[in-house]
Amino acid sequence: MRANQVAWPTGMSDQDPGARDRPLFFNPQGFLVAILEDADQAEQAKAALAEAGFAETDLRVYTSRQILESWERFQAERGLAQRVVGAVTDDPDTIEQYFGYARQGRSALWVRVPDEADANRAVRCLADHQVLHFRHYGHGSQQDLHIR
Numbered sequence: 001m002r003a004n005q006v007a008w009p010t011g012m013s014d015q016d017p018g019a020r021d022r023p024l025f026f027n028p029q030g031f032l033v034a035i036l037e038d039a040d041q042a043e044q045a046k047a048a049l050a051e052a053g054f055a056e057t058d059l060r061v062y063t064s065r066q067i068l069e070s071w072e073r074f075q076a077e078r079g080l081a082q083r084v085v086g087a088v089t090d091d092p093d094t095i096e097q098y099f100g101y102a103r104q105g106r107s108a109l110w111v112r113v114p115d116e117a118d119a120n121r122a123v124r125c126l127a128d129h130q131v132l133h134f135r136h137y138g139h140g141s142q143q144d145l146h147i148r
Contacts, residue, residue, distance in 0.1 A: 028137040032119050034109040034126055035101050035133040039063040042107035045129040049111060052125045058112035067102035097133075106132065 036042040042061040049059055062070070101108070113119040119136050123145075126134075134145040 029139050030112060030114050031137045032111040032113045032122050033133075033135045033137070034111070034122075034129075034131045035106050036109060037107075037130055037132065038105060039107045041130055042109045045109050045126055045131070048129065049109075049122060049125055052121070054111065054122065054125075060110045062108045062110065064102040064105045064107060067108060068099065071099060071102075101133070 046059045111122050136143045
C-alpha cells in the first residue's frame with residue numbers, strides 16, 4: 001500500500017484487502033459515517049463534501065446492496081482466527097444498526113477525517129443533507145448522532 005492510500009476499514013471491493021488480510025477486529029479511527037436515505041442522496045452529500053475541499057480519495061459511498069454483499073463476502077472469506085475474535089469483540093448492536101439501515105435501503109457515506117476539526121467540518125457541510133445518523137470513529141472514542 002502506498003503512503004497516500006487510505007486503509008478503509010470497510011468495503012470488499014477489488015481495491016480493498018481481502019477478509020483474511022484485515023485486522024482481527026474492527027477498530028476504525030479517523031472516519032465519519034453518514035447514513036442517508038438512498039444512494040442518490042449519499043452521492044449528493046459526497047459531491048458537497050468534495051466541493052467543500054475534501055479529497056475524492058477520502059470519500060466513499062456504499063449503497064445498501066454493496067453493504068449487504070460486502071458483509072456476506074467478508075463473512076464467507078474470513079479465517080478461523082477472525083471468526084473466533086469476532087465472536088468475542090463484534091458489537092451486535094452496531095452490526096444490527098448498520099446492516100439494519102442497509103436492509104431498509106439506506107446508503108452510507110464514509111469520510112476519512114484525520115482529526116476532530118475535519119469531522120466537525122464534514123458534519124457542518126452535511127447539515128443541509130438528509131442525514132439519518134452520524135457515527136464518528138475518532139482516535140480513542142466513538143460518537144453517535146441520531147438525526148431521526
